[in-house]
Amino acid sequence: MRHCSPPCTADCGPASLAPVTGSGLSLAEALRALPKVELHCHLEGALRPQTVAGLARKNGVPLPPGDVRDLYRWESLDEFLRVFWLIQSVLGDQSDWERLGYESVLDGAATGRVYAEVFVSPMRHLAAGQTLASVIEGLSAGLAAGDAETGATTRLIVNMDRSYGGEAGLQLMTELIGLRRANAAGADRVIGIGMDSAELTVDPLSFAPAYREAAAAGLRRCGHQGQVAPAASIGVVAVGLGAERIDHGVSLIDDPDLVAFFAGRGIPLTMCPTSNVVIARACGSVGRHPLPRLRDAGVLVTLNSDDPAMTGVDLAAEYATCAAAWNWSWDQMVDLALDGVAASWLDDDGKRALSARIAAEAARLAP
Numbered sequence: 001m002r003h004c005s006p007p008c009t010a011d012c013g014p015a016s017l018a019p020v021t022g023s024g025l026s027l028a029e030a031l032r033a034l035p036k037v038e039l040h041c042h043l044e045g046a047l048r049p050q051t052v053a054g055l056a057r058k059n060g061v062p063l064p065p066g067d068v069r070d071l072y073r074w075e076s077l078d079e080f081l082r083v084f085w086l087i088q089s090v091l092g093d094q095s096d097w098e099r100l101g102y103e104s105v106l107d108g109a110a111t112g113r114v115y116a117e118v119f120v121s122p123m124r125h126l127a128a129g130q131t132l133a134s135v136i137e138g139l140s141a142g143l144a145a146g147d148a149e150t151g152a153t154t155r156l157i158v159n160m161d162r163s164y165g166g167e168a169g170l171q172l173m174t175e176l177i178g179l180r181r182a183n184a185a186g187a188d189r190v191i192g193i194g195m196d197s198a199e200l201t202v203d204p205l206s207f208a209p210a211y212r213e214a215a216a217a218g219l220r221r222c223g224h225q226g227q228v229a230p231a232a233s234i235g236v237v238a239v240g241l242g243a244e245r246i247d248h249g250v251s252l253i254d255d256p257d258l259v260a261f262f263a264g265r266g267i268p269l270t271m272c273p274t275s276n277v278v279i280a281r282a283c284g285s286v287g288r289h290p291l292p293r294l295r296d297a298g299v300l301v302t303l304n305s306d307d308p309a310m311t312g313v314d315l316a317a318e319y320a321t322c323a324a325a326w327n328w329s330w331d332q333m334v335d336l337a338l339d340g341v342a343a344s345w346l347d348d349d350g351k352r353a354l355s356a357r358i359a360a361e362a363a364r365l366a367p
C-alpha cells in the first residue's frame with residue numbers, strides 16, 4: 001500500500017537484550033521500566049486468554065475447542081473483528097466487566113504504564129441486553145481497584161461501534177450523557193468518546209449528531225480512522241466530526257497537505273504499528289510503518305498497543321519492537337513517551353507533573 005515505505009532492511013525483531021553501560025539495563029528492559037502513557041488500548045482486546053476461557057465457561061458461551069490463543073488468527077481487519085466480537089461476547093455481567101478492568105490495569109502496570117485513557121465498545125453488549133450503567137459501573141470499579149493497587153491512573157473512553165450506524169451511536173451518547181448527569185456510579189471515569197470497528201463500509205459523517213451531542217456535554221472526542229481507509233477520510237473525522245485525536249491515521253502519510261494540516265493544528269495520532277502490521281495488514285513490517293516519517297513532518301504521534309492480549313505485544317514490547325525496527329535511541333524513545341503526555345487529555349498541571357516524572361525516571365534508567 002502506498003503509505004508503507006520500501007521494504008525495511010533493518011532487524012525488525014525485539015530490541016537486543018544485551019546489557020549496556022549506564023543503568024546496566026538493556027534498552028528493552030529500560031523501556032519496560034520507563035513510565036509510559038497509553039491512549040489507544042481496547043479493554044476487550046486486553047482480556048487475558050485464561051479469563052476469556054473462564055468467563056466463557058461461566059456464562060455458557062461456546063468457544064471452539066482448544067487454546068483460546070488458537071482463535072487469534074486472521075487475514076484482514078474484518079476477520080480480526082469477527083474474532084474480537086467472539087472474544088468480547090464472554091463478558092456477561094457487571095462482575096465480568098469489573099474483572100476485566102482490574103486485570104487490565106495490573107497487566108498495563110507490568111508494562112510500565114502509569115497513565116491510560118482506555119476504550120470500551122459496549123454496543124454489542126447493549127444489543128444483547130446488558131445496560132450501559134452496569135458496564136460502566138463494573139469497569140470503573142475494576143479500574144479503580146487496579147489503580148489503587150498499582151498507583152496508575154486509568155480513564156475511560158466510550159467508543160461507538162461504527163457497524164451499528166450513526167443513529168445507534170447517537171442513542172449511546174444520549175444514554176452516556178444521561179448517566180453522567182445523574183452521577184451514576186463510575187460515570188465520572190468516562191472522559192471522552194470515540195468510534196471504532198469497520199471502516200470501509202461506513203460514512204463517518206453519519207456520526208456527526210453523536211459527536212455534536214458529546215461535544216455539547218463537555219466530553220473529549222477521538223475516532224479511529226485511516227487503518228485501511230484513505231487519507232481523505234481522516235480529514236473528515238478531524239474536521240467534519242471535530243475529533244480532537246485520530247486513532248491510527250496510518251494512511252495520513254499519503255496526503256502531504258493533510259499531514260501539514262495535522263502538524264499545524266497539533267492534532268495527535270494514537271498509532272499502533274504492530275497492530276497495523278498483524279491486524280489491519282496495512283504495512284508489511286513495523287520498519288515500514290509511517291510513524292517516523294509523520295513525526296519528522298511535525299505531526300504529534302504516540303505509541304500504543306491497541307489489543308495487547310490478542311497480538312501478544314504489550315506496550316513495553318511495542319516500544320522495544322519499534323526502537324529496534326527504526327534504530328531509535330533511548331532519547332528518541334523517551335521523547336516519544338513524552339509526546340504521549342502531550343497528546344493526553346490530562347490538564348496542564350497533570351501533564352507537567354507526569355512529564356517531569358518520566359524525565360526523572362528516564363535519567364535514572366538510561367541504558
Ligand SMILES: [Zn+2]
Nearest residue numbers: 196224247306
Ligand atoms: Zn484501536
